[in-house]
Amino acid sequence: MTAYEADEMMTVEAARRLRDTTACFVGIGLPSTGANLARRTHNPDLVLVYEAGAIGAKPPSLPLSIGDGMLGETADTIASVPEIFNYWVQPGRIEIGFLGAAQLDRYANINTTVVGDYANPKVRLPGAGGAPEIAASCGEVVIIVRQSPRAFVEQVDFITSVGHGDGAGARERLGLRGKGPTKVITDLGILEPDPETRELTLTHLHPGVTAEQAREATGWDLKLADDLQTTEPPTEEELKALRELLAA
Amino acid sequence: MTAYEADEMMTVEAARRLRDTTACFVGIGLPSTGANLARRTHNPDLVLVYEAGAIGAKPPSLPLSIGDGMLGETADTIASVPEIFNYWVQPGRIEIGFLGAAQLDRYANINTTVVGDYANPKVRLPGAGGAPEIAASCGEVVIIVRQSPRAFVEQVDFITSVGHGDGAGARERLGLRGKGPTKVITDLGILEPDPETRELTLTHLHPGVTAEQAREATGWDLKLADDLQTTEPPTEEELKALRELLAA
Amino acid sequence: MRTHAEITPLADAVADLVRDGDTVALEGFTHLIPVAAGQELIRQRKRDLTLVRMTPDIVYDQLIGAGCARKLIFSWGGNPGVGSLHRFRAAVQAGELEIEEHSHAGMANRYVASASGLPFAVMRGYNGTSLPEHTSTIKSITCPFTGEQLTAVPALDLDVGIIHAQRADRDGNVQLWGQTGVQKETVLGAKRSIVTVEEIVDELDDKPYSVVLPRWVVTRVCEVPGGAKPSYAQGYYDRDNVAYKAWDEISRDKAQFDAWLEAL
């Protein structure tokens, strides 16, 4: 079996989650890699939607930015940015939103705005972009993020995009119509919201990773699922497709 | 001098009113004839906007309907119908709205909806179409309509499109941002709102028409301007252009 | 999840997707009016429909005359460039058809709200007109920033959106071009959609002022050449102005209309 990196496991697992998906809203970076890999492996019909306007983009290599020319040139259609958000994201037309995060809390709320105080920030991050409405309105959200105590925090400094708010019933109270984050895929394993409490729970470990490692990489007292499972390692085909994609 | 019909005088006079206009929103029928004549005579740069989406249409002949293929094919650009109303009409971007009317009252309020009671109509007319917002938001409105006691009534049965409401200050109270009707051009002459009361006043008679004829064709006690003038008869060139347009 | 529009005969699409009592919009502003689909609704004797259309023209005159409609939501009902719609006019004057009447701007914004997944849209409009006295779906709304009074209109609650387009590919990606009115909003704003097309092609190519509706937001595509006649399909055929004028004659007289209906 070919050796692989933790990031490769993460990306392959993300791609697998798009097996039965019609349309996916893609953020730049890890989400874009995962979604493009899915289109080359498990789901050639997968519709990739990017916030700069491309619907059904089929990029020949990984775009560096969200509005690269190759996205528009290979798209089934192009929408204006207002149309993307108003006609495509807002009505819940897109099944899965694929997001990254700078900080994430136990209810999968995402911070990409600021570390520290908003008025006197320790680190100013880029901000919201398209994420808040993707997180609110896509059918469900899959988050791809490397797991570390700096990223997985007890409480995010700023809620840029709502995951499960303060827990059970929060999304309903806030009038958010999508299901919210259903999976957080990391370089160590997979977290899913507990069906009752909505707290993120470790359900899968990637091969070779221990539960202790995952708990140490988490800034809160991470709960483990009763039937904690091991992720299937990447197949030869998956790895080959991923490496070709990254090299293109 | 060539003989001419009353309708020709009316249309020629309407075209003259577009001499210094950048963009004109065109209704079908008499308004379309007048606007297309203006583009062939006094104002070749005149931008014709039609509600089906054509902006800058240059039709080679008179379109039968508001969305004829020749309008789109000759346009500078085409907008969707929501865009036409939201981005072009509503912000007051269009200087002149050219409208017709089934009924008109002394404050230039227009009825194109119903004769008689709304719930039990004597005659059901087509309805509002684009007119209410054209009348509300275009910089000003020019109405072209044949004058008769049936059309020029004391009170319209239904206000489809607001002219000057119940008189001075009405448009301001209603929050309507365009100036409203500034001219009503008929087959007999021209009516303009009194600067104080906003009541339509006869300011011009077409050559050969008497004030008495105009008053008889009006369902209210029509006021005459102190300096009642006679319209310039159509020139040879104007008539030639109009007849070519109608024959095309 | 649905990934591709299904390509079927029109009769199947109408039978499968349109139910008695549905709210159905057939759109196309002068251009690309889905006439064949409307006539299929008549043939299948659909009843109690709430019909929605900015400019009900002859196909709506036919649907109303044939007794398919319980209610009409519209903004301009006439035979463009010709005159009245006599079946529509007769039904309204006889009080046999419930109407909900707006302006074009109001209808366009209602379609936009539907396509946007919003319950309403905001616009400037209707102030000082008689429409709000007779139409309950026009309300006032205050700007929370400036205090200005504006107008709100609700989203249309469309069960089925029906349009005609020039082309589709074999996956059901639909393309229309030229003056495309509110057709995108009609499909995106409805629960189910039927698109009749002039032809199904192997591959779509670029066209000026093109609207593409991707395969996954369209329910059915039906190949119906000439499906917009007597309106026009840019690149395929022109508007049949003679037919529009001839309709005036037919619809004016109930007996002639009944004979037309019999022969349909």
Place this chain on the structure above:
Amino acid sequence: MRTHAEITPLADAVADLVRDGDTVALEGFTHLIPVAAGQELIRQRKRDLTLVRMTPDIVYDQLIGAGCARKLIFSWGGNPGVGSLHRFRAAVQAGELEIEEHSHAGMANRYVASASGLPFAVMRGYNGTSLPEHTSTIKSITCPFTGEQLTAVPALDLDVGIIHAQRADRDGNVQLWGQTGVQKETVLGAKRSIVTVEEIVDELDDKPYSVVLPRWVVTRVCEVPGGAKPSYAQGYYDRDNVAYKAWDEISRDKAQFDAWLEAL
């Protein structure tokens, strides 16, 4: 009335149309970013600007670093695919730049409201996020039909809208194509507009996903080949990813940035 856009050098357009203290939007979403126009604002030492842009990228880093901006209205401030905007980040962390922060959907709707002549737009958004605590231009609004709580955002009050396009004709009709973001709204929503173009041509022809801004809604057109570099202009040149990465180095260090500014 203005019937044609005026065609002038960029320096004249900026000198004539942009005043200190103005609210100015330079738009272009990755594609067609009006970089040359932004740098002309720097050269002319414009001050106290309220700068508006969904995705302030390196040209806004330059404007902020050069001291042109009093305030920034934005939704995502980063160097796409590279990392941070260091001049922007330094200014915010030092409290030297007032910010008004939205999401992309909020900003897009603010542009739509401006282009529509409305004081606000309605959307679903911001519920449960921390943004409303810090941004006063986010308010709640109730649907008058359903009672549902939605979000309102105000129109942008733009003095000048600046975009880059591929082409214009000699009358000033402007054409851009490909991914065109919020550029139409930027021009239609501003009191005055400047459009830099790759080239001025005798006649525009059809292009896929083309936006045409007619001559009478554009104030100035300026021929500036390469005016979007290091971003890209579809059909003319690709994105210069190396330059985006190199900017990280320059902007990270105040002394290097000052040298860059001196040389501009």
